Amino acid sequence: MAPPHFNPQMFGTELTYTLIVVFLFLFVYFKTKEMYDLTKHRGIHLFRNAFLFFGLSYATRFVFQLVQLGALALDYRIPGMLLFPLVFPITVYLSTMAIFYLAYSMVWEKISHQYFLIASNIIAVGIAVAAYLTNSPMIIALVQLPLLIFTLVKSTKGRKKKKSHMKGLYFLVSLFWLVNLFVLTPRWFVPFEIKVLLQLASAAVFIFLAYKVLKWTG
Amino acid sequence: MDRINRKRDRLEVIHDILKIIRDRNNSIKPTPLLRYSNLSSSSFNEYYQELVSKELVREEQDKKGRKFITLTDKGFKFLEKYKYILGFIEEFEL
Numbered sequence A: 001m002a003p004p005h006f007n008p009q010m011f012g013t014e015l016t017y018t019l020i021v022v023f024l025f026l027f028v029y030f031k032t033k034e035m036y037d038l039t040k041h042r043g044i045h046l047f048r049n050a051f052l053f054f055g056l057s058y059a060t061r062f063v064f065q066l067v068q069l070g071a072l073a074l075d076y077r078i079p080g081m082l083l084f085p086l087v088f089p090i091t092v093y094l095s096t097m098a099i100f101y102l103a104y105s106m107v108w109e110k111i112s113h114q115y116f117l118i119a120s121n122i123i124a125v126g127i128a129v130a131a132y133l134t135n136s137p138m139i140i141a142l143v144q145l146p147l148l149i150f151t152l153v154k155s156t157k158g159r160k161k162k163k164s165h166m167k168g169l170y171f172l173v174s175l176f177w178l179v180n181l182f183v184l185t186p187r188w189f190v191p192f193e194i195k196v197l198l199q200l201a202s203a204a205v206f207i208f209l210a211y212k213v214l215k216w217t218g
Numbered sequence B: 001m002d003r004i005n006r007k008r009d010r011l012e013v014i015h016d017i018l019k020i021i022r023d024r025n026n027s028i029k030p031t032p033l034l035r036y037s038n039l040s041s042s043s044f045n046e047y048y049q050e051l052v053s054k055e056l057v058r059e060e061q062d063k064k065g066r067k068f069i070t071l072t073d074k075g076f077k078f079l080e081k082y083k084y085i086l087g088f089i090e091e092f093e094l
Helices: A008-031 A033-039 A042-074 A077-107 A113-134 A137-156 A166-182 A192-217 B010-023 B030-036 B041-053 B073-091
Strands: B057-061 B067-071
Touching: A008 A033, A008 A042, A008 A192, A033 A042, A033 A192, A033 B073, A042 A077, A042 A166, A042 B073, A077 A113, A077 A137, A077 A166, A113 A137, A137 A166, A166 A192, A192 B073, B010 B030, B010 B041, B010 B057, B010 B067, B010 B073, B030 B041, B030 B067, B041 B057, B067 B073
Parallel strands: none
Antiparallel strands: B057 B067
């Protein structure tokens, strides 16, 4: 198999995708600021944090890719090797916390905030350390997947609130993160067209979410 | 019926208190506000302190030194946005 090489088209697509996704998540974060300022509602606070952390995760994921792509394009292996172990665990920590915040935003009335902060940070740091040691997005995605399923299933148990389709949307948002981590890294061989299709599908989900937020925040 | 029997949640209580103030020409004394709010004295004090600290209401005094409670701009904004806030919380299951 030919060695991986720098692909400007792939780089452009990744950059555009990251800009769109980070914009959408920051849009959700800032659009809900007034609502939070007025109410200081903990659920809104956690919801905002989840999307801030997802936005930061996508941003650092791009830096992580930049390091990889830069290493391929310019052959600057030494800085790449130095940056890689730093950026990847940060991405993993931020994304794990984002998943926790999203799940906790639905059950915050039942679980103590302090307990949540301690437990989620311990787990997120643990997975970040695993990321540092393994340097493998695939392994981390496989660790985050059961965590995602467990937290979302747990958070939906025994809820009395009116049913909506949001749990499904939250699941998709988190799942697309894992797909991005697992598949959309340059090392992983997936045809370019499939990557673009996945990016389009996830962007559509994020746009729908931003639209839902806009509907209530105006 | 449901509205009468169930326990009001925090946001609803805040909304009700602010609405009482607004509906009394944005000026009401603490004692009638306590009465109209249907809260115990201790609960009312808790909510009242919260409203003041969040700058949703403020205390004013007339020339005779009598205390009145009025809404701030933020308090009016809360009332204006309340329906949307509730809708948002319900839709996103927060």
